[in-house]
Amino acid sequence: xxxxxxxxxxxxxxxxxxxxxxxxxxxxxxxxxxxxxxxxxxxxxxxxxxxxxxxxxxxxxxxxxxxxxxxxxxxxxxxxxxxxxxxxxxxxxxxxxxxxxxxxxxxxxxxxxxxxxxxxxxxxxxxxxxxxxxxxxxxxxxxxxxxxxxxxxxxxxxxxxxxxxxxxxxxxxxxxxxxxxxxxxxxxxxxxxxxxxxxxxxxxxxxxxxxxxxxxxxxxx
Amino acid sequence: xxxxxxxxxxxxxxxxxxxxxxxxxxxxxxxxxxxxxxxxxxxxxxxxxxxxxxxxxxxxxxxxxxxxxxxxxxxxxxxxxxxxxxxxxxxxxxxxxxxxxxxxxxxxxxxxxxxxxxxxxxxxxxxxxxxxxxxxxxxxxxxxxxxxxxxxxxxxxxxxxxxxxxxxxxxxxxxxxxxxxxxxxxxxxxxxxxxxxxxxxxxxxxxxxxxxxxxxxxxxxxxxxxxxxxxxxxxxxxxxxxxxxxxxxxxxxxxxxx
Numbered sequence: 001x002x003x004x005x006x007x008x009x010x011x012x013x014x015x016x017x018x019x020x021x022x023x024x025x026x027x028x029x030x031x032x033x034x035x036x037x038x039x040x041x042x043x044x045x046x047x048x049x050x051x052x053x054x055x056x057x058x059x060x061x062x063x064x065x066x067x068x069x070x071x072x073x074x075x076x077x078x079x080x081x082x083x084x085x086x087x088x089x090x091x092x093x094x095x096x097x098x099x100x101x102x103x104x105x106x107x108x109x110x111x112x113x114x115x116x117x118x119x120x121x122x123x124x125x126x127x128x129x130x131x132x133x134x135x136x137x138x139x140x141x142x143x144x145x146x147x148x149x150x151x152x153x154x155x156x157x158x159x160x161x162x163x164x165x166x167x168x169x170x171x172x173x174x175x176x177x178x179x180x181x182x183x184x185x186x187x188x189x190x191x192x193x194x195x196x197x198x199x200x201x202x203x204x205x206x207x208x209x210x211x212x213x214x215x216x217x218x219x220x221x
Numbered sequence: 222x223x224x225x226x227x228x229x230x231x232x233x234x235x236x237x238x239x240x241x242x243x244x245x246x247x248x249x250x251x252x253x254x255x256x257x258x259x260x261x262x263x264x265x266x267x268x269x270x271x272x273x274x275x276x277x278x279x280x281x282x283x284x285x286x287x288x289x290x291x292x293x294x295x296x297x298x299x300x301x302x303x304x305x306x307x308x309x310x311x312x313x314x315x316x317x318x319x320x321x322x323x324x325x326x327x328x329x330x331x332x333x334x335x336x337x338x339x340x341x342x343x344x345x346x347x348x349x350x351x352x353x354x355x356x357x358x359x360x361x362x363x364x365x366x367x368x369x370x371x372x373x374x375x376x377x378x379x380x381x382x383x384x385x386x387x388x389x390x391x392x393x394x395x396x397x398x399x400x401x402x403x404x405x406x407x408x409x410x411x412x413x414x415x416x417x418x419x420x421x422x423x424x425x426x427x428x429x430x431x432x433x434x435x436x437x438x439x440x441x442x443x444x445x446x447x448x449x450x451x452x453x454x455x456x457x458x459x460x461x462x463x464x465x466x467x468x469x470x471x472x473x474x475x476x477x478x479x
Contacts, residue, residue, distance in 0.1 A: 001292055067364045068408035072371045072382055073401040076389040080397060155282035159372055163389070172288055176375065181291070188288035192281050199280045 004185035013186070018170070020190060027167035027194060030157045034092035035150060042097045042149075043142070046104025050138070051130050059105045066098025071156050079163040088160040095156055096149040103145025107138030136211055143206040150202055154195045168194065225399045236403060239380025243367040244411075245302050250309030250362060257310075258317025259343065268318060275311035283308075283372050291376065301373035308369070309362040316358020320351030353426065356419040360412050367408040371400070381407075 007013060014020050049055045074091035082090070111134045119133045135142070161169025171187025174180075225232060261268040286304035294300045324347045332346040348355075374382025384400030387393075420427065 004292075064364065064412070065405075067361065068368050068405045068412075070368045070371045070381070070385070070401060070404040072374065072379070072385045073397060073404060076385045077394075077397050077401060079389060080392055080394050151280050151282075155284065158282045158284050159375070162375060169284065172284060173375070184288050185292060188285035191285040192289070195280050195282055195285075196277065199277075 001185065003182035004189055007182040007186035008189065023166065023168050023170060024190070024194060027154070027157055027169075027191075030088065030092070030160070030165065030167055031150070031153050031198070034089060034157070035096060035146075035153050037089070038093045038096035038149060038153070039100055039146065041093070042100035043104055046101040046145075047108050047130070047135060047138075047142075050105040050108025051126075051134060053109070056105070056109070059101055063098045063102035066095065069095065071095060071159055072162070075156070075160055075163050085164075088157070088163060088165045092153055092156050092160070096153050099148040099152065100142075100145045103141050103148070104138070107141030107145075108134050110141070111137045137214065139210045140206070140214060143202065143210065147199060147202045147206075150198050151195065154191075154198055158191050224395045232399070232403065235381050235383055236407065239367070239370055239382075239404070239407065242298060242301055242370045242373065242378070242380050243305070243407075244363070246305035246309050246366055247359065247363050249302075249306045250313050251359065253306075254310055254313035254317050258314050258321065261314065262318045262321040271314060275307070275314055278307045279311035283369055284375060287373060287376055296376055296378065298378055300376065301370065301378050305366050305369060309366060312358050312362040312365070313355075316355050316362075317351070320354035320358075321347055323354050324350045349423070352422050353419060356415055356422075360415045363411045363415060364408045367411060368404060371404060 008020075012019075016022070046059065049059055071091070074094060075088065078087045078090045081087075108130075115133055115137065116129055119129045124132065157165065157167055158169035158172065161167060161173040168187055168191045171183050171190070175183030175185075175187060257271065261271055281304070283304055286307075287300055290300045290303055294303065328346065328350060329342070332342045337346065371379045371382030371385055373379035374386050379386075381400045381404050384396050384403075388396035388400065
């Protein structure tokens, strides 16, 4: 740990194209791209399936199956199959989809039927019920899905350094290759800090987006 | 296929390794989560801090976790087993707490009225009633654990992960695909074993319609991630003055009914 601290405080590690700030930005960029793509696919799908109730079995099976996928296996599979510099996108997106999809689906499905009845009784159309009632009420669960997906993506982007991706995983993979434990541990600490900051950011976002009336979450009765 | 058959003994060895690395954390995890969950269900103030701690641990990327531990536990199996155990806690402790809270209040009162003390009531009534939810959590934790083990191969300890690293270095797709398929099959098999276990342990639920996974309250609560966060929210709501009895238990049972 001492070595790691020395590595972290060495000024040379904070400058240049392989410095910590650049690596952090790279890591955030990969994470953002994969997370954005996964959310763009999974959020509308999960919300619509929860709203219509059609395809529920597929969502639950997919959620189960997604958890069973081995991260490292998918990464090397994509690496050998695609052999281009965007090989990492596919596994990251695939791994982030199930948690977003399942939670969006469960969230919308779990909205109290009385609420939906009341909304309809007020003259809302199906679309209005969805956007003004179901999605806001489901938001805490939707955000939980996004947070789990973010954990997954940050972690997998780290491992993707093994197939040549930049970002913070580089320190770990290169350090292991060079038997430089200070670099390995230093890089690992930066990854942990980044992962926790991403979670904190999403929690703050949740604080601002979820209606104050729902702070207590998921009314069940 | 022929490659897998020709190397069957070697693959069996990897599968054995993989199972040890994945399942030891689950066994240790449930051994910690049961008492911890019972305590958290009993002393409500203890649950939010425990939940926050496991949530933070869960957010740590596995690879980084392994690397930090190398300094203390070296390149041993322990380095892989400790993080997986801690990850499993973030699923198992909420599952135990949710399970205990899913016990209907009348059942609890009936047991008390029959003269059961707190310990006997816990062991013979509350825990058995909580089994579906607890096993739902175990299923999620077990499947995740099996899929995560292979990352350990980056420090040389990863069961089937060996096939990924070796396959990548030799650019040999068959080996990678065999590794992925075996890993998924192991996870789904372990999942089925747990479903079977739940059927055996809860004979009173048999014959009821809707034992399918879509209606499995335990799995559904756990499937959305760490169900505990919802329960935590439920707790705050109760604090805010809503009815205590129906709150947490109601959430799980209504989920099951929908």
